[in-house]
Amino acid sequence: MAVRLAEEWFAICGGCEVTILDIGEPLIDVLAKLDIVHMPVLMDHKLFGQTGENAELSIPEADVGIITGGIRTEEHKKIAQEMRKKCKTLIAMGSCACFGGVPALANLYSTEEMTDKVYRGSVTTDHDGIPHSGIPALTDRVYAVKEVVPVDLSLPGCPTTPEMVAGALIALLEGKPIELPSKSVCDDCPTIREKKAVSTLKRRLEGPEFTPGRPLSEMRCLMEQGFLCLGPATRTGCGGSQGTPRCIRAYMPCEGCFGPLSDTANPMVDMMGALSTIGLDPKQIPDRAPTFNRFVGAGRLRPLPRR
Numbered sequence: 001m002a003v004r005l006a007e008e009w010f011a012i013c014g015g016c017e018v019t020i021l022d023i024g025e026p027l028i029d030v031l032a033k034l035d036i037v038h039m040p041v042l043m044d045h046k047l048f049g050q051t052g053e054n055a056e057l058s059i060p061e062a063d064v065g066i067i068t069g070g071i072r073t074e075e076h077k078k079i080a081q082e083m084r085k086k087c088k089t090l091i092a093m094g095s096c097a098c099f100g101g102v103p104a105l106a107n108l109y110s111t112e113e114m115t116d117k118v119y120r121g122s123v124t125t126d127h128d129g130i131p132h133s134g135i136p137a138l139t140d141r142v143y144a145v146k147e148v149v150p151v152d153l154s155l156p157g158c159p160t161t162p163e164m165v166a167g168a169l170i171a172l173l174e175g176k177p178i179e180l181p182s183k184s185v186c187d188d189c190p191t192i193r194e195k196k197a198v199s200t201l202k203r204r205l206e207g208p209e210f211t212p213g214r215p216l217s218e219m220r221c222l223m224e225q226g227f228l229c230l231g232p233a234t235r236t237g238c239g240g241s242q243g244t245p246r247c248i249r250a251y252m253p254c255e256g257c258f259g260p261l262s263d264t265a266n267p268m269v270d271m272m273g274a275l276s277t278i279g280l281d282p283k284q285i286p287d288r289a290p291t292f293n294r295f296v297g298a299g300r301l302r303p304l305p306r307r
C-alpha cells in the first residue's frame with residue numbers, strides 16, 4: 001500500500017521544495033510508492049476551502065508529513081499543530097523548519113521594529129502603513145517547528161540535499177532508522193591545515209588562494225587563509241556521497257547552513273574557540289551573534305538593545 005504524504009510550507013523561499021525535484025531519477029521510484037494527499041506547492045488545496053467556506057483547517061490523515069519553513073504567523077502555528085495531529089511521522093525539512101533559517105535573523109528585532117522598517121522605513125516601499133486586515137497575525141518571533149510541535153526527524157541544510165531527502169524517504173518506506181552525521185564540516189574537508197596563526201580576517205571578495213584544476217587537498221584551509229569559515233561548528237552531510245562539503249567544493253567557506261553539531265551545541269562558543277586556536281580575535285567580527293547563528297536564530301537570537 002502506498003505511503004500517504006502531506007507537505008506544508010511556512011516562512012520559506014521555496015528552495016527546499018526544489019530540492020525534492022532535484023532528487024531526479026530516484027524520485028520516480030519513490031513517487032510510485034507515495035500517495036501525496038496534501039501539498040500546497042503542487043496542488044491548489046485550500047485549508048479553509050476554495051473560497052474560505054470552511055471554518056476549520058482540512059488536512060487529510062497521512063503516514064508522513066513534511067514541513068518546510070519556520071513559524072512566523074499564528075496561521076503557521078495552527079497548521080503545524082494540525083499537521084502533527086494528522087501525520088504519524090513529522091519531518092522538519094531544511095534549516096528554516098529545523099532552526100528558523102535566514103528568516104529568523106528577524107528575531108534580532110521586535111515585531112514592531114521589523115514591520116515598521118519593512119512597511120514604513122524602506123525606500124523601496126510605499127509608506128501606506130502596516131497592513132492589518134485579511135492577513136494572519138505575526139507571531140512574536142520566528143520559531144523552529146520543533147519549538148511548537150514535536151518533530152520526529154530534522155533534515156537540516158539551506159537547502160537540505162536531494163540525497164538526504166531521498167535517503168530519509170526511502171528509509172521511512174523501508175522502515176529503517178535514519179541517522180544524521182555527527183561530525184563537523186571540517187571532518188569532511190580535505191584542505192591542508194597547518195595551524196598557522198592568522199592576524200586579520202579577509203573579505204570574502206578577496207578570493208582564496210588555490211590552483212585551478214588542482215585537487216582541494218592541495219589548497220590551504222580557508223580559515224587559515226583568513227576567511228571566516230563555520231566548518232568547525234557545523235554538522236557535516238552536505239557533501240552527500242561525494243563527501244567533500246558543498247561550499248568547499250566551490251572554494252567557498254562554509255556559512256553554517258547545516259546547523260550546529262548537536263541540539264545542545266552552541267555555534268557561537270564553538271566558533272570563538274576555533275578562531276582563537278589560529279590566533280584570530282573574534283572581536284574582529286562586529287555582528288558575531290547573527291554571523292554565527294545565521295541559519296539557527298530561532299530560540300538563539302533576541303532583539304538587540306537599541307541605542
Ligand code: SF4
Binds near residue numbers: 011017068094157158
Ligand atoms: S532552508 Fe534555505 S532553501 Fe530551504 S526554504 Fe529555508 S531559505 Fe529556502
Ligand code: SF4
Binds near residue numbers: 186189190222224230
Ligand atoms: S575551517 Fe573550513 S576550510 Fe578549514 S578545514 Fe574547516 S571546513 Fe575546511
Ligand code: SF4
Binds near residue numbers: 234258259
Ligand atoms: S559547506 Fe556549510 S554552508 Fe555550505 S552547504 Fe555545507 S553546511 Fe551549508
